[in-house]
Amino acid sequence: MTTETTPSRGDATREALIRAAVEIFGRDGFNATGTRALAEAAGVNQALIAYHFGSKAGLYLAAIDYIVERVRERIDPLLAAINAELGDDGSSIPRERCLALMLQLLDGFVVLLTSDESVTWARLILKEQQDPSEGFERLYDGVMSRVIGIATHLIGRIRDLDPESEATNLLAITLFGQVLILRTARATIERRTGWQQFTQHEIAAVQSQIHRNVTAILMQENTE
Amino acid sequence: MTTETTPSRGDATREALIRAAVEIFGRDGFNATGTRALAEAAGVNQALIAYHFGSKAGLYLAAIDYIVERVRERIDPLLAAINAELGDDGSSIPRERCLALMLQLLDGFVVLLTSDESVTWARLILKEQQDPSEGFERLYDGVMSRVIGIATHLIGRIRDLDPESEATNLLAITLFGQVLILRTARATIERRTGWQQFTQHEIAAVQSQIHRNVTAILMQENTE
DNA sequence: GTCTATAAAGTGATAGAC
DNA sequence: GTCTATCACTTTATAGAC
Numbered sequence: 492m493t494t495e496t497t498p499s500r501g502d503a504t505r506e507a508l509i510r511a512a513v514e515i516f517g518r519d520g521f522n523a524t525g526t527r528a529l530a531e532a533a534g535v536n537q538a539l540i541a542y543h544f545g546s547k548a549g550l551y552l553a554a555i556d557y558i559v560e561r562v563r564e565r566i567d568p569l570l571a572a573i574n575a576e577l578g579d580d581g582s583s584i585p586r587e588r589c590l591a592l593m594l595q596l597l598d599g600f601v602v603l604l605t606s607d608e609s610v611t612w613a614r615l616i617l618k619e620q621q622d623p624s625e626g627f628e629r630l631y632d633g634v635m636s637r638v639i640g641i642a643t644h645l646i647g648r649i650r651d652l653d654p655e656s657e658a659t660n661l662l663a664i665t666l667f668g669q670v671l672i673l674r675t676a677r678a679t680i681e682r683r684t685g686w687q688q689f690t691q692h693e694i695a696a697v698q699s700q701i702h703r704n705v706t707a708i709l710m711q712e713n714t715e
Numbered sequence: 716m717t718t719e720t721t722p723s724r725g726d727a728t729r730e731a732l733i734r735a736a737v738e739i740f741g742r743d744g745f746n747a748t749g750t751r752a753l754a755e756a757a758g759v760n761q762a763l764i765a766y767h768f769g770s771k772a773g774l775y776l777a778a779i780d781y782i783v784e785r786v787r788e789r790i791d792p793l794l795a796a797i798n799a800e801l802g803d804d805g806s807s808i809p810r811e812r813c814l815a816l817m818l819q820l821l822d823g824f825v826v827l828l829t830s831d832e833s834v835t836w837a838r839l840i841l842k843e844q845q846d847p848s849e850g851f852e853r854l855y856d857g858v859m860s861r862v863i864g865i866a867t868h869l870i871g872r873i874r875d876l877d878p879e880s881e882a883t884n885l886l887a888i889t890l891f892g893q894v895l896i897l898r899t900a901r902a903t904i905e906r907r908t909g910w911q912q913f914t915q916h917e918i919a920a921v922q923s924q925i926h927r928n929v930t931a932i933l934m935q936e937n938t939e
Numbered sequence: 940g941t942c943t944a945t946a947a948a949g950t951g952a953t954a955g956a957c
Numbered sequence: 958g959t960c961t962a963t964c965a966c967t968t969t970a971t972a973g974a975c
């Protein structure tokens with residue numbers, strides 16, 4: 492009657508395949524991943540991939556959409572809170588408060604990037620950054636543009652810059668670079684710090700370092 | 716007579732295969748890359764991969780070694796110059812000079828990471844960071860450990876920290892994160908800045924931003 | 940919606956001629 | 958050192974039974 496139906500057997504199959512796809516596509520890449528490996532990991536028959544998603548490529552895009560949804564579940568509340576405080580044109584907010592919001596945003600990203608699930612997501616997203624496919628559009632529109640958009644907005648207020656300018660975007664990018672390195676240089680960080688996984692201690696250490704760096708960068712006197 | 720011989724036909728085949736391997740393994744990953752694609756890109760016969768390198772895996776490791784050599788050609792002079800100035804225990808060097816050396820090191824990395832060749836290298840290295848194979852050992856020992864080793868040494872002098880400590884390594888990692896994001900978030904940066912490639916203007920913009928950030932981070936008053 | 944079976948094309952490695 | 962031809966598998970997608 493409506494689009495809201497009770498979960499059917501097919502829905503369970505779709506879900507199992509998508510979870511397996513995020514894991515296996517992320518690890519091996521699209522071309523190196525076989526439909527048999529996907530089906531086996533999901534515990535379903537190989538022919539069901541074509542039935543439910545049309546093709547291996549269809550399953551891949553479903554996996555990308557799944558990642559976007561999971562990431563947005565985590566960051567949308569944070570982004571909404573910042574947006575609400577910034578308001579339509581609440582340029583009366585002091586820069587110290589904007590810095591605090593920026594640090595909150597980065598803290599959220601540290602937590603996200605140190606979560607176990609993010610290992611798999613990061614692998615897939617990194618592949619799309621190096622060789623964008625149709626999936627990158629969905630990642631960019633769903634996650635990246637929203638996050639950097641807020642960050643440039645905050646930075647614009649803090650340092651009295653045009654949020655759309657090349658310089659502001661570049662500054663935002665270098666700030667996030669400090670956090671994203673947690674996943675991009677994964678193996679090297681394990682070697683240098685001995686960290687095998689991120690517990691409360693490691694997360695706090697990273698957040699504290701990021702706080703010091705970002706405060707120093709954004710609160711320094713104007714130069715040049 | 717000696718190991719120094721004139722280049723033979725086989726040497727040209729080896730070189731062509733390695734160049735093709737860096738390109739194609741980097742783009743598609745090890746498992747998704749076919750020996751026929753490698754041979755065709757190199758303009759040689761498919762059977763010559765097994766003849767010269769034993770297997771597809773042998774060619775892959777030769778490609779990793781090739782990248783390590785090319786990167787070291789570029790960074791070893793810089794590292795040697797810094798090491799020479801630091802000396803055996805020249806703790807008399809002022810921290811301002813150490814900051815200048817740190818900025819030189821990061822400038823060199825900006826130039827390296829904005830070069831056309833580095834697009835391909837970065838793809839392969841990123842894959843090894845996410846899923847380390849035997850190749851990662853060679854990358855880490857040949858490049859990463861040397862670079863971060865120097866950086867933690869410099870940071871130790873500038874901020875009076877133990878170069879081996881977790882905190883110093885974490886600080887060094889966040890500094891390099893600002894630069895490495897140039898390649899890791901490749902597609903997003905193109906979207907936000909409109910930069911299609913890195914010319915003199917883009918390189919200067921990045922270096923200038925990194926200078927401001929790193930100076931602010933390393934020269935701030937001690938906190939906490 | 941799920942299964943088995945299979946068609947058509949692709950895989951890495953190798954044998955053997957030159 | 959390079960070639961062709963081929964072996965033994967694996968691949969995606971689909972046809973058709975249930």
